[in-house]
Amino acid sequence: MAATIKDVARLAGVSQSSVCRALAAPDQVRPATRERVHQAAAQLGYRPNRVARSLSTGRTGNIGLVLPDIANPFFPGVVKAVQRRAREFDLAVLLADTDEDPAAELELIRTMTKQVDGFLLCCPRASDEDLRSVSGDTPVVFVNRRVGHLPSVSFDSADGIRQAIAHLAALGHRRVAYVAGPRSSWVNRERLRSIRSVATAMDLEVVEAGNVIPTLEGGIAVADQILAASVTAVIAFNDMIGLGLLSGFNARGVNVPADISVVGFDNIPTAGLVNPPLTSVDMPKEQCGRSAVELLVQLLNDREGRASSRRLLPTQLIVRGSTGPAART
Amino acid sequence: MAATIKDVARLAGVSQSSVCRALAAPDQVRPATRERVHQAAAQLGYRPNRVARSLSTGRTGNIGLVLPDIANPFFPGVVKAVQRRAREFDLAVLLADTDEDPAAELELIRTMTKQVDGFLLCCPRASDEDLRSVSGDTPVVFVNRRVGHLPSVSFDSADGIRQAIAHLAALGHRRVAYVAGPRSSWVNRERLRSIRSVATAMDLEVVEAGNVIPTLEGGIAVADQILAASVTAVIAFNDMIGLGLLSGFNARGVNVPADISVVGFDNIPTAGLVNPPLTSVDMPKEQCGRSAVELLVQLLNDREGRASSRRLLPTQLIVRGSTGPAART
DNA sequence: AAACCTTCTGGAACCGATTCCAACAGTGGC
DNA sequence: GCCACTGTTGGAATCGGTTCCAGAAGGTTT
Numbered sequence: 001m002a003a004t005i006k007d008v009a010r011l012a013g014v015s016q017s018s019v020c021r022a023l024a025a026p027d028q029v030r031p032a033t034r035e036r037v038h039q040a041a042a043q044l045g046y047r048p049n050r051v052a053r054s055l056s057t058g059r060t061g062n063i064g065l066v067l068p069d070i071a072n073p074f075f076p077g078v079v080k081a082v083q084r085r086a087r088e089f090d091l092a093v094l095l096a097d098t099d100e101d102p103a104a105e106l107e108l109i110r111t112m113t114k115q116v117d118g119f120l121l122c123c124p125r126a127s128d129e130d131l132r133s134v135s136g137d138t139p140v141v142f143v144n145r146r147v148g149h150l151p152s153v154s155f156d157s158a159d160g161i162r163q164a165i166a167h168l169a170a171l172g173h174r175r176v177a178y179v180a181g182p183r184s185s186w187v188n189r190e191r192l193r194s195i196r197s198v199a200t201a202m203d204l205e206v207v208e209a210g211n212v213i214p215t216l217e218g219g220i221a222v223a224d225q226i227l228a229a230s231v232t233a234v235i236a237f238n239d240m241i242g243l244g245l246l247s248g249f250n251a252r253g254v255n256v257p258a259d260i261s262v263v264g265f266d267n268i269p270t271a272g273l274v275n276p277p278l279t280s281v282d283m284p285k286e287q288c289g290r291s292a293v294e295l296l297v298q299l300l301n302d303r304e305g306r307a308s309s310r311r312l313l314p315t316q317l318i319v320r321g322s323t324g325p326a327a328r329t
Numbered sequence: 330m331a332a333t334i335k336d337v338a339r340l341a342g343v344s345q346s347s348v349c350r351a352l353a354a355p356d357q358v359r360p361a362t363r364e365r366v367h368q369a370a371a372q373l374g375y376r377p378n379r380v381a382r383s384l385s386t387g388r389t390g391n392i393g394l395v396l397p398d399i400a401n402p403f404f405p406g407v408v409k410a411v412q413r414r415a416r417e418f419d420l421a422v423l424l425a426d427t428d429e430d431p432a433a434e435l436e437l438i439r440t441m442t443k444q445v446d447g448f449l450l451c452c453p454r455a456s457d458e459d460l461r462s463v464s465g466d467t468p469v470v471f472v473n474r475r476v477g478h479l480p481s482v483s484f485d486s487a488d489g490i491r492q493a494i495a496h497l498a499a500l501g502h503r504r505v506a507y508v509a510g511p512r513s514s515w516v517n518r519e520r521l522r523s524i525r526s527v528a529t530a531m532d533l534e535v536v537e538a539g540n541v542i543p544t545l546e547g548g549i550a551v552a553d554q555i556l557a558a559s560v561t562a563v564i565a566f567n568d569m570i571g572l573g574l575l576s577g578f579n580a581r582g583v584n585v586p587a588d589i590s591v592v593g594f595d596n597i598p599t600a601g602l603v604n605p606p607l608t609s610v611d612m613p614k615e616q617c618g619r620s621a622v623e624l625l626v627q628l629l630n631d632r633e634g635r636a637s638s639r640r641l642l643p644t645q646l647i648v649r650g651s652t653g654p655a656a657r658t
Numbered sequence: 659a660a661a662c663c664t665t666c667t668g669g670a671a672c673c674g675a676t677t678c679c680a681a682c683a684g685t686g687g688c
Numbered sequence: 689g690c691c692a693c694t695g696t697t698g699g700a701a702t703c704g705g706t707t708c709c710a711g712a713a714g715g716t717t718t
Binding site: 014015016017019028029030033052054055056058140312 | 674
Binding site for chain 2: 673674675677686
């Protein structure tokens, strides 16, 4: 059996309360006592029971990280950063993968609520109202999504789109396709809005291709439709779709970028490895994870201050081999 | 404030104990009482506090998943499966990423011990003794590693190597390089041992190239050394190194597979996307995650039975474009 | 020397569930 | 009509910490 606070108290010849104070609030206890307690604790290898502590303090020391699909290569970078930063605040990370199912998102959140001090929620599918209600119960930082003025960390994808379109325009492209992601995805709606307004502003014609599941297969499946649209470039909702397009084009003997240029979003690690390497809008994933934890910790320490706690991270177009001068039509 | 068991008891006009029983052991309570309790609970939206439950039962309902690097594309598939299967057993997953640091592995485990009922440990770097000691304290299933006869889920990489080498031999390769991974990695030692014995058995000459960090950069860096070794094929410790080799060869104008064949391990999603696609030994990652959870649950329910609880998962060579007939030398 | 203050300490309540034990009612057997 | 038994219930202890409160010990001020 592991040593409890009682064992330490007995060995040190003091009361439980003193042990507790010696460890938690060292300046409230006489140095001599403190020393005895520390020695006893060390001797027994005492580690406070976090569960018991949680029960009395109401704090669990856990944060919940909810995301739609850890197998999506966008997330591991975020998760890693969250994990590392959380550890620095002595917080453990409870992971929940919702399999892109909005009902599962809510259910998992409800289940975990009592076990965590706060949430980092990356729930692209859940409705705003549902998310608001969660945020009312528990401290929440939204990741890669904005919900009203609630705390969030998101990416400036409008600017990323601006960079991408400016890049294509500079290469002489006048008519561009956009492959939309899942209709229910917040990011998809956001990107769609941006792309329309930027395209108008830059006087570029945009053809929207149907909503596609954001996987390789989705990209492959939509390749024909893009080719039929007689565009010289295509912007994909994310890199997985972009890679699928590359693969689909390749299978049909269409040359990238000579015949058509491709731009993706997220800049996942694989983007730079394929041939031609995929031009993509980079999202600073590590910074996202770090910032999200920091915001949440701030929220945990101070229940107010929510107003100002939104962070918009910069995006950056990474130009690679999949984009080139517009093909003559 | 959230409703507690007392609130439910008051509303239903029964004692706490009855509420508890009505919810946990319905057959020990009269149907009428049970009904009243259920109604009261529903009316208040009562959810038992898991922390409090943990304190009295000694069970947390959490399992700890420790792994070296979630950004390694091998892991997301495993994590996802773990997560899903754990949820089916009503277990939450605490994730810890150790950043490939053996000291961190141990420290994180110690920290989490009180918060979890058991561990899934993917600790390639920690020593056998340390892991044994952890296993003495808490139920543990080792993932992608075997430690004595302790419960584990691992891959039959010896057979994978056999398949890879047979494939190369059939293509006429006689002299093959092996790029080793981190010296301290258990999997690396395992693969090295297998490759030596298989090579001897099949009368193939194997040149071992230095230990390399298992990343793209590691693979790129070792490309020159491989070219200097005058081999017709190279087997990489894992796909990241394999992809690095492809990239390095490509940069030097070496043609794959005409000039040299490349085989990787893990069959990460990217392997099939590059050009040429990478031949790789597939590890069934989802099955690994599922089996690991099942083994752990079994272990939690029955403290004995450890002896027989080791699972060896089959591997399978996926032949793609990066391997071809041996170049004439 | 008395009054007062500060610093330190121990006892006990508390967090919210689970579970052991005793008490009780109702049933059936004799 | 009494006893034993089963089925149901409430009271209270328990898990292992944290924290409030009261009191002891020691020092300072008048």
